[in-house]
Amino acid sequence: MDKKLLEILVCPLCKGPLHYDKDASELICNADRLAFPIRDDIPVMLEEEARRIGDETPV
Amino acid sequence: MSKRLFDSWPEQYDRWFKTPIGALVKEYEQGLMVDMLRPRANERIADVGCGTGIFTQTVIAHGAEVVGIDVSEPMLGTARRMLPAVKFSPLAADMRALPFRDGQFDKTLSVTALEFVEDAASAIAELFRVTCPQGIVVVATLNSRSPWAQRRSAEARDNEQSIFRHAYFRSPDQLRALAPVAGVVKTAIHFTKDTDPQQARAIETAGDRAGLDTGAFIIGCWRVP
Numbered sequence: 001m002d003k004k005l006l007e008i009l010v011c012p013l014c015k016g017p018l019h020y021d022k023d024a025s026e027l028i029c030n031a032d033r034l035a036f037p038i039r040d041d042i043p044v045m046l047e048e049e050a051r052r053i054g055d056e057t058p059v
Numbered sequence: 060m061s062k063r064l065f066d067s068w069p070e071q072y073d074r075w076f077k078t079p080i081g082a083l084v085k086e087y088e089q090g091l092m093v094d095m096l097r098p099r100a101n102e103r104i105a106d107v108g109c110g111t112g113i114f115t116q117t118v119i120a121h122g123a124e125v126v127g128i129d130v131s132e133p134m135l136g137t138a139r140r141m142l143p144a145v146k147f148s149p150l151a152a153d154m155r156a157l158p159f160r161d162g163q164f165d166k167t168l169s170v171t172a173l174e175f176v177e178d179a180a181s182a183i184a185e186l187f188r189v190t191c192p193q194g195i196v197v198v199a200t201l202n203s204r205s206p207w208a209q210r211r212s213a214e215a216r217d218n219e220q221s222i223f224r225h226a227y228f229r230s231p232d233q234l235r236a237l238a239p240v241a242g243v244v245k246t247a248i249h250f251t252k253d254t255d256p257q258q259a260r261a262i263e264t265a266g267d268r269a270g271l272d273t274g275a276f277i278i279g280c281w282r283v284p
Binding site for chain 2: 008039
């Protein structure tokens with residue numbers, strides 16, 4: 001994941017901060033409970049492609 | 060707008076720009092884009108709806124660093140193979156909901172992406188939001204007043220596979236009205252797909268001199284307040 005790109009990224013919906021989960025290759029928005037995948041080194045910041053995080057899952 | 064719509068499109072799209080008339084279209088469109096965007100070395104530029112990177116390549120050739128945004132991952136994959144990795148970062152996003160902090164780019168470009176978005180106001184607002192104050196926003200889209208648009212609409216009615224079934228063509232005045240500030244809006248490509256390539260340059264020059272607003276390609280340029 002490109003560091004310079006990571007610095008300017010926010011959640012596309014709430015524009016809040018993202019948490020980068022390197023092991024899962026995901027960018028996580030805790031406010032919206034969404035995990036955006038990074039596939040083949042391309043961050044996929046589309047709501048319909050994001051994984052919904054259940055309330056029980058700590059992130 | 061569906062991202063799947065674009066996943067089978069790259070080859071067809073790139074092939075068109077290699078035909079004699081397609082190559083002229085590309086030359087005029089790219090020339091106008093460079094005149095308006097004026098990309099410079101080390102500027103940070105967002106190319107929203109970059110597709111396979113046909114316009115991105117020109118921006119990078121001027122030394123700028125580009126974040127290429129598109130809904131289609133296959134298109135971004137093609138762009139990445141074509142462009143130098145140190146100057147190009149691909150990212151999948153919807154132009155109505157960009158995943159960037161405010162004012163992160165020196166300039167923002169969007170070429171023939173807006174016509175695939177119904178809510179153009181949200182898209183334009185996002186382009187302005189991510190561009191820094193005094194930065195430049197350049198948007199190009201297909202002109203509803205052009206014979207090309209009428210032809211594409213007719214084709215779309217007959218062909219369920221046509222990408223233009225999902226397109227919203229707009230006029231120069233509609234594009235002007237979408238921006239929050241006054242800017243420069245003009246049109247180009249005054250010849251048609253069936254024009255003899257030998258005559259196309261003369262037709263283009265005459266259309267440009269006459270200031271026609273019926274060219275196939277509308278391009279607008281604004282300075283961010």
